[in-house]
Amino acid sequence: MKSVLVISARDNVATALVPLDAGTRLDLDGTTVVVCDVIPTGHKVAIASIRAGEAVIKYGSPIGAASADIAPGAHVHIHNVASNRGRGDLSGSAGESRLAEPT
Amino acid sequence: MPERVRPGFLGYKRPDGRVGTRNHLLVVPTVICASVVAERIAAAVGPACAALPHLAGCGQLGPDMRVTHDTLAAYCAHPNVGAVLVVALGCEQVMANVLADVARQHRKPVAIVAIQSEGGTVRTIEAGTRIGLELSATISTQEREWCDIADLVLSLKCGGSDYTSGLASNPALGRVTDRLVAAGGSAVLGEIAEIMGAEHLLAARATRPATAAQLIQVITRVETETRALGLDIRGTQPSPGNIRGGLTTIEEKSLGATHKGGEHAPLEDVVAYAAPIRRKGLTVMDTPGLDVEAVTGMVGGGAQVVVFTTGLGTPTGNPIAPVIKVTGNARTAQHLADNIDVDVSGIMDDSETLASAADRLFLEILAVASGRPTATETLGHREFAIHRRNPTI
Numbered sequence: 001m002k003s004v005l006v007i008s009a010r011d012n013v014a015t016a017l018v019p020l021d022a023g024t025r026l027d028l029d030g031t032t033v034v035v036c037d038v039i040p041t042g043h044k045v046a047i048a049s050i051r052a053g054e055a056v057i058k059y060g061s062p063i064g065a066a067s068a069d070i071a072p073g074a075h076v077h078i079h080n081v082a083s084n085r086g087r088g089d090l091s092g093s094a095g096e097s098r099l100a101e102p103t
Numbered sequence: 104m105p106e107r108v109r110p111g112f113l114g115y116k117r118p119d120g121r122v123g124t125r126n127h128l129l130v131v132p133t134v135i136c137a138s139v140v141a142e143r144i145a146a147a148v149g150p151a152c153a154a155l156p157h158l159a160g161c162g163q164l165g166p167d168m169r170v171t172h173d174t175l176a177a178y179c180a181h182p183n184v185g186a187v188l189v190v191a192l193g194c195e196q197v198m199a200n201v202l203a204d205v206a207r208q209h210r211k212p213v214a215i216v217a218i219q220s221e222g223g224t225v226r227t228i229e230a231g232t233r234i235g236l237e238l239s240a241t242i243s244t245q246e247r248e249w250c251d252i253a254d255l256v257l258s259l260k261c262g263g264s265d266y267t268s269g270l271a272s273n274p275a276l277g278r279v280t281d282r283l284v285a286a287g288g289s290a291v292l293g294e295i296a297e298i299m300g301a302e303h304l305l306a307a308r309a310t311r312p313a314t315a316a317q318l319i320q321v322i323t324r325v326e327t328e329t330r331a332l333g334l335d336i337r338g339t340q341p342s343p344g345n346i347r348g349g350l351t352t353i354e355e356k357s358l359g360a361t362h363k364g365g366e367h368a369p370l371e372d373v374v375a376y377a378a379p380i381r382r383k384g385l386t387v388m389d390t391p392g393l394d395v396e397a398v399t400g401m402v403g404g405g406a407q408v409v410v411f412t413t414g415l416g417t418p419t420g421n422p423i424a425p426v427i428k429v430t431g432n433a434r435t436a437q438h439l440a441d442n443i444d445v446d447v448s449g450i451m452d453d454s455e456t457l458a459s460a461a462d463r464l465f466l467e468i469l470a471v472a473s474g475r476p477t478a479t480e481t482l483g484h485r486e487f488a489i490h491r492r493n494p495t496i
Contacts, residue, residue: 001452005270015266015349017451042266042349056351059269063300063355076351083352085299085326 004028004045008060012048013076015058016041026073037075044076056081110286110465112472113247114254114407115182118210122254123182124407124472127153127423128239130188130231131175131202134160134195140224141190144216144231148239153184153422155487160197162495172197174377174489177403179206179213183423185242186212188235190227193219212241247474253287255472256380258406258424259363260293262394264341265348265414269359271431271450271460272412278461279410279468280385281365289383291406292364293390293397295325296340300354301361305387309370317373321389340392344415363412376490377403395419395488398426408472410464418442419486420479425471428478429464442478444471 004014004026014028020039025032028047039045044058050070055062064081074080115123130152132141138156145154155178159171179187179202187206191199199215206213214234221227259276261268280290292298298305302322309315340353350356364370364385371384377400380386388404390397394417398409402424409426411417416439420426430436433448445467449455471477479485 007270015270040349044349044351058355059358061301061304061354061358063358064352077349078346078351081351083300083354085353 006047007058010057010060012046012050012057013044014047016043016045020045033072036071036073039075046070046072046074046076048072050076110252110469111250112252112255112469113474114250114472115185115245116248116250117182119180119182119208121182121209121405122250122407123184124425124474125183125423126185126242126245127151127183128186128188128235128242129153129155129178129181129184129423130190130235131155131179132157132160133175133189133191133197133199133202136161136192136195137190137218140218140227140231143228144188144190144235147228147232148235151243152235152239153485155422157487157489159489159491161195163196163491164493164496167491167493168196170376170491171489172201174399174403175202176205177377177379177405178423179203179211180209181402181405181407181423183402183407184211185245186238187214188231188238189213189215190231191215191217193217212238214238251287252283252469253383255283255408255468256289256291256404256406257283257468258291258293258398258401258404258409260394260398260401260409260411260426261297261360261363261413262411262419263413263415263417264345264350264356264359265432266350267431267448267451268412268414269355269362271447271457272414272429273359273362274457275431275447275450275460275464276410276412276429277362277365278457279365279465280363281367282461282465284365284368284384287383289380289386290364290368291380291386291388291401291404292361293388293401294360294392295321295387295389296353296392297357297360298322298387299326300352300357302357304358304361305364305370308368308385310384314370314373318370318387321373321387348414363410374404376400380404380406391490393488393490395486396490398424399487400490408468410468413443416442418479418482418484420477420482420484422485422487425477426479426484427464427467427471441482444478 024035306315371382436446447460
């Protein structure tokens with residue numbers, strides 16, 4: 001059984017299929033990523049460098065924008081990713097993609 | 104070479120041409136005030152008798168009143184219902200005789216009892232139980248017959264999602280959807296908020312430009328409503344349990360959830376809450392994400408079987424349609440075993456292929472459509488909730 005799953009070749013995150021400790025090496029199609037956080041099962045780990053404001057890609061589609069710079073191997077979750085959709089707390093019109101405010 | 108036998112199931116062929124997977128006597132209260140009486144009548148008549156207790160039917164404004172009436176009428180017309188007993192109070196907005204007329208138009212035996220004219224709770228339960236037993240005996244002689252898979256309308260639902268939903272149970276259900284639609288059947292997807300972020304994938308499969316435009320329109324409406332409230336959808340979508348399970352944003356949840364609709368099935372139609380599913384193939388219904396309201400609407404639209412995928416596990420069912428619970432989470436399959444019908448967690452640890460899990464699920468759907476009880480039915484989970492959008496007056 002694999003320890004992580006990358007769903008689409010376009011993805012910049014992988015899903016942990018088992019709990020990953022910091023320091024775990026992930027060998028993914030030619031690149032190696034060293035996990036730098038504790039990643040619970042089902043949570044996401046960055047497999048590329050993602051700059052603040054850039055799209056986080058899973059299933060080959062954007063799932064939100066990075067709200068901080070994310071290093072390869074880092075835990076990717078609500079602390080560093082913000083949704084672009086249904087955000088009444090942000091100004092703007094419906095359907096318009098918005099970036100998270102810098103934190 | 105002999106022609107391959109088409110898949111099918113043993114269903115109830117109704118006089119109006121529709122096909123049911125169950126043969127319930129439906130005891131439908133017109134209004135919340137008649138709900139307890141309706142439930143007691145149903146309990147006295149027996150297990151094949153389903154009450155439809157609800158919180159509406161009076162004090163509602165135009166559009167909500169319409170939805171309440173249309174939803175109750177849709178259940179009276181539903182092919183999983185063999186006969187209807189309407190329980191009225193007497194002074195409410197929903198008209199008992201209009202609901203009874205709907206049942207008659209679909210050539211179902213029907214009767215009305217009213218609390219104010221019968222003379223109170225005890226007399227209405229007594230009269231309703233007597234009439235209910237007669238109606239129940241009348242429909243009990245109807246037998247199941249072989250029905251083609253094209254007669255099946257499947258409701259696709261997910262709830263209590265976690266990371267396994269998008270990787271195992273929803274893709275397995277998606278394969279079933281593609282197979283069902285390719286064979287001429289129908290499937291309906293609801294939960295507009297949980298298409299948000301994945302609408303581009305569904306819109307690209309629309310058979311008409313107008314259908315794609317309608318899909319985008321309902322999604323924009325939900326998003327605009329959220330923004331108009333000045334609220335952040337993140338407080339509820341994803342839910343706290345979704346977030347613990349590893350889902351970060353509504354877009355991620357939606358991309359996983361939309362797998363239920365398959366990869367190939369063309370999007371044929373977009374319909375209003377509890378409105379009739381008019382076309383074969385894949386339909387999107389405008390329902391909220393709240394599980395029971397969503398399932399209530401999709402069954403109202405005509406779905407005779409619900410397939411409900413879950414990661415964390417959830418017990419809810421429906422009064423007249425079997426709800427098949429599917430999980431890709433091995434812990435949930437064990438820990439909530441009494442609520443789970445199909446375990447597809449083998450997809451996660453590579454002990455089963457997606458194709459094999461989808462085959463098992465397809466056969467289970469046909470067995471359930473033919474009468475095999477689901478966990479929701481065995482446990483008596485008959486949750487029912489009509490979607491409402493406006494204040495009660």
